[in-house]
Amino acid sequence: MNLRDYPRPFYAINQFCQAHCSELKGQSFNFVMDGGYDYALNFTGETTLTWSINGAEPKEATFECVKGDETTYLVDFDVVELLDTDQRANELFVIDLDQRLVTRVYCHIGYNARLPYLIKSNYDFGAIVVEGKETPFKRHCYSSELIGTTVEWHWNYEMWTHHKYYDSDYYTLTWPDDSAAVQNLGGPFEMLPSHDDVTKVIKIKDTMYLFCLTEELMERVLQGPVFRCNNMIFLQNYDRMYHAGRTFGTVMMDGKTVPCRTLFGSFGNPIKLPDSVLYAENAYTV
Amino acid sequence: MRNYTYVEGGVFIKSKANMAEQYGIGQYRYPLNYELVGKTVTAVADGKEYTLEFACKKNVVFNGAKTEYECIKCAPGLYFVRVGFDVAVIDYNNSAVTFIIEGDIVCAAFKGVEGAAAHTCAGDEMVGTKVRWVLGCDRYINQEFTAADKMNVAWSPRDEKVTENAYRAVKIGGPYYLVDMKSDILKDVCAPFFTDHVIAVQDYDRCMTFGVVFGKGFDPIMITGYAKFL
Numbered sequence: 001m002n003l004r005d006y007p008r009p010f011y012a013i014n015q016f017c018q019a020h021c022s023e024l025k026g027q028s029f030n031f032v033m034d035g036g037y038d039y040a041l042n043f044t045g046e047t048t049l050t051w052s053i054n055g056a057e058p059k060e061a062t063f064e065c066v067k068g069d070e071t072t073y074l075v076d077f078d079v080v081e082l083l084d085t086d087q088r089a090n091e092l093f094v095i096d097l098d099q100r101l102v103t104r105v106y107c108h109i110g111y112n113a114r115l116p117y118l119i120k121s122n123y124d125f126g127a128i129v130v131e132g133k134e135t136p137f138k139r140h141c142y143s144s145e146l147i148g149t150t151v152e153w154h155w156n157y158e159m160w161t162h163h164k165y166y167d168s169d170y171y172t173l174t175w176p177d178d179s180a181a182v183q184n185l186g187g188p189f190e191m192l193p194s195h196d197d198v199t200k201v202i203k204i205k206d207t208m209y210l211f212c213l214t215e216e217l218m219e220r221v222l223q224g225p226v227f228r229c230n231n232m233i234f235l236q237n238y239d240r241m242y243h244a245g246r247t248f249g250t251v252m253m254d255g256k257t258v259p260c261r262t263l264f265g266s267f268g269n270p271i272k273l274p275d276s277v278l279y280a281e282n283a284y285t286v
Numbered sequence: 287m288r289n290y291t292y293v294e295g296g297v298f299i300k301s302k303a304n305m306a307e308q309y310g311i312g313q314y315r316y317p318l319n320y321e322l323v324g325k326t327v328t329a330v331a332d333g334k335e336y337t338l339e340f341a342c343k344k345n346v347v348f349n350g351a352k353t354e355y356e357c358i359k360c361a362p363g364l365y366f367v368r369v370g371f372d373v374a375v376i377d378y379n380n381s382a383v384t385f386i387i388e389g390d391i392v393c394a395a396f397k398g399v400e401g402a403a404a405h406t407c408a409g410d411e412m413v414g415t416k417v418r419w420v421l422g423c424d425r426y427i428n429q430e431f432t433a434a435d436k437m438n439v440a441w442s443p444r445d446e447k448v449t450e451n452a453y454r455a456v457k458i459g460g461p462y463y464l465v466d467m468k469s470d471i472l473k474d475v476c477a478p479f480f481t482d483h484v485i486a487v488q489d490y491d492r493c494m495t496f497g498v499v500f501g502k503g504f505d506p507i508m509i510t511g512y513a514k515f516l
Contacts, residue, residue: 001411001412001413001414001415002414002415002416003412003414003415003417003461003488003490004415004416004417004515006461006490006491008461008490008491008492008493009491011492015492015493015494016492016493016494016512018316018317018359019359019360019361019362019364020362021319021321021359022321023319023320023321023323067316067317067319068317069317070317070318145288145289145290145299145302146302147299148299148300148301149301149302149303150301150303151303154420154512156493157493157512157513157514157515207302209302238302238303238304239306240306240309240313240314240315241303241304241306241313241314241422241423242314242316267314267420267512268303269303269305269423269424270301270303270304270305270423271303
């Protein structure tokens, strides 16, 4: 049998994602955060944890976990009491055991009456408290170091896209004609004035960045033919050229809006983009 | 460390994208997985018992002998483990372990687990498959399964240099196969000159591979790659 024809489901960006990592089971962490809201995470099972803020009563959640390298974990979970509401929220932590640092991203939906699916992201930096050890004063940090980087990301065996990182707050998405992105992404994205969208880049270490992207133009400009709004967070490893991440948002499916939640991953290589892409104007900025 | 330098008129910012040449065919290797730490796996094949005791992140006691190991998680409940110069594919979903010990394939079932069933030979199930496994930037192996024990192989960048290699395949279950390919000496390709064996779990659902490359004169290279069908 030509195993190309193996009866697999349709994969878009989630074919090359890592299997969920349950290594943190049994471990507890205390994070001292610069924003003043300290967190305690207690990994109670392979997919379950409890979390609390500033010593409040712990709450339970089901978590996902993928790794950026041997000692860096991306952990995220939805806030249970907000599931099945119009105000869903997602907590995401990058737990960096090597440097004993942590980055928190809190994303929530439903704060905006006119654009109800828009996602707001809040970022905070902190350190992991370890008894008997001095708490680090360094932090993960916002970064402009990705500027000038262009990458071809391979998401599944027939879809690859090009990312151009030219600004701390925006990136450009394109794809070549021989990629299944033409079919999977083409139509709705082509309806936009340009493929730039809103980003935030956080440096985890010299070869690792947390690339946070919110596909909000679908909501703001097009009123959501596909994504009503989607937040993607990539833990990008430029030492080995791959990333892992998760989505949080709302997608249109069969005419209905449903939560868009998946883990993803892809493999990258440097790409030389044509000048027409490299020097294209961002249609959304002055 | 900043990745920009001041030049006349402004700054030059170096791209972070790179070929990661220092890793060769091991470039895309996924982060090592430590979920097995503290676990013991005991399996039986032909009345003989095999035990793996994962003492820590680096060492495993295999049949009483301590050796170093590396583990990649292929899928939920499925682990590819290099145990020194041997291999163990631990499959919690079917309560089975397939070992490759000193070149011999041993399909074993978990001891004392009801319903445990050892993996079996894949026979000619893979014949007709023609796939490229991309292991890094411009680093790949093309495999065309032509018979139950033969495949045509080429390594980048010499796509035209096709050789017929022997292989053995074990059906892990579902989309997963363990493929042990014997290699000839290689020249001017992305894999090391003295590559001897390429042993990998191939997942035809996620279209990814996880394994190890063994050979003389170099340390074992753990690999991860993605498929492009040819």
